[in-house]
Amino acid sequence: MPIELEYPDGSRHTFPDGTTGFEVAQSIGPRLAAAAVAVELDGQLLDLHRPLPSGGKFSVVTDSSEQGRSILRHSAAHVLAQAVLSLFPDATFAIGPPIEDGFYYDFDIGRPFTPEDLERIEAKMMEIIAADQPFVREAISREEALELFADHPFKLEIIRSTEPSEVAPGEEVTVYRNNGFVDLCRGPHVPSTGRLKAVKLLRTAGAYWRGDEKNPQLQRIYGTAWEDRRALEAYLHRLEEAEKRDHRRLGPELDLFSFPSELGAGLAVWHGKGGMLRKLIEDHSRRLHERFGFEFVFTPHLARSELWRISGHLDFYADAMYPGIELDNDQEYRVKPMNCPFHILIYKSRARSYRDLPMRLSELGGVYRYERSGVIHGLLRARGFTQDDSHTFTTREGLRAELDMHLEFVTQWLHDFGFDQFDAMLSTRDPSKSIGDEELWDEATEYLRRTLEAAGMDYQVEEGEGAFYGPKIDINVRDAIGRRWQVSTIQVDFFLPDRFGLEYTSADNRAERPVMVHCAKAGSIERFIGVLTEHYAGAFPMWLAPVQATIVPVADRHLDYADTVQRRLRDAGLRVEVDRSGETVGEKIRRAITTKHPVVLVVGDKDVEATTVGVRRYGEDSERRGVPLDEAVAELTEAARGPR
């Protein structure tokens, strides 16, 4: 019986029974067939040389598409496992999926891999690829599979698993064989190992079986695979570029901040330039908070353990808190990991009426969290940081409007800093790590969902990722090279008001319980600056640049005029430095550019004569000479205007 296929362009074509995807691709064109790694039929991926089981919507998956690359990577992972098993016959292997930009495979060889092992393994992989071994798919029964993988306990566990994400339901499982190596796998794969044109192993790492630290730790090998050498080179180049914009490198280089080891892990000091950057960001934070109707409060860094007992932090958050400090009369104090309990105490300081609500309290609050030593990562994961935190107390009826407002606030905030791509995540309850009853959680979660939908924002649900006191919306931004960072968060909380017995008097004179909204716009000021630094590769937009312009006198006799120019610009509100070093003009300009100052102004004899400057903006290849000083002041003042 012939089968009918519908191509992506909507056209329909008929083929005889038993036709393979590859044959169809060939009939469309030889170049398409050469680039094909698999086909998709009604949403299901099939091996290229497998006879099409039926008609349907058909498309060819090529090696340079994301889907195609992920098939390449999956096949590369198999070759990696094959190489490891051939070099380490006693090895057992676990799983080896494709991931963004690459793949990994987890093994147990009874010891860690050494860098030399990695070289040998990669060489072995190249042999397997050169041999161009075909991947052969085979469906076998579960019993057969259990026998086949009898020596590989992790594989047995997967075969026995009922988790549909781990193994397809049903009596049969599929395996792929090539030249004596066999792996449990759903496929599809490239037709043969020779299709892997650009594979490279990157690093090894320990990884817990099934991602649970209570399980044994396996040895993971990471690698990457691309459709050709050029794509691989481009990827490696991208990694290098990312390294250059690493905030941990740029921070000290640009004199923004540093992590002196004498302080201890995860603790930063802010230098003058970084301090200016912080001040500008914090000023903007205060400006917006004020505009959105928040009040400013200030709270201490310590509180009696009693406060943390009431709030539930000692039950649910103690692992991330610094140990207690014993003071007079056996009183125990704790350093704060969050600001919420303090703001609650401000709410509680007097009787509240529904007329006082919503009450919006904000604070740039320094918090300290004991992060496990291995997770610390520059400013993005520190042990001490500052949240642009707020807590809004509202009536149940007022909650919707408050959530809408908070989301608008966050969106505006991110736009102001040049982030246009967000991902929102809705994090729900984890029954084992939360307080309060399920119905309230559901209600709060539903409110957040409606807020996201009303704003027309795409979101992903993250099951069980909520805070212990309520569900939350987290916003990730994407930086210039596509990496995601979590910054903002909006959280609904019915429970802390309950635990602290918060009340307000309603219009009909009854005691009611307010609801809280926790919100951080930047998240942590430190993390936000880390992300901003990487996003802009240290070349901050002019309104944020700690030094907005450097004045370069051509010779010492121009210093007086340089000072005049500096005064004019400072009077206009710009942050300007004069380079007084005895270096050559070229060197002074090079320094200003490498420290990413937005503007270089060169002044020489002609400028002194005519009251002009030479202007060179960051990123421009050439200068504009003889710009009248008045014009330059006007231009730069305009360019330095930030969001209001």
Add this chain to the structure above:
RNA sequence: GCCGGAGUAGCUCAGGGGUAGAGCAAACGCCUCGUAAGCGUUAGGUCAGGGGUUCGAAUCCCCUCUCCGGCUCCA
């Protein structure tokens, strides 16, 4: 916290049981220069810290600290 790697001058790195090295940066001097590195001189290190082995340790061994890549965890 776990697995691996690393720590030598402010930075980037060489050296690898027998007196501590380079380039850049710094200070000083000369040069006074028109858009991405002018020339010279000088200074700078308890080789992360502690303990051990040795006639002798930056080098070998042990412990600790810090950093890097992952896992787990998270703003």
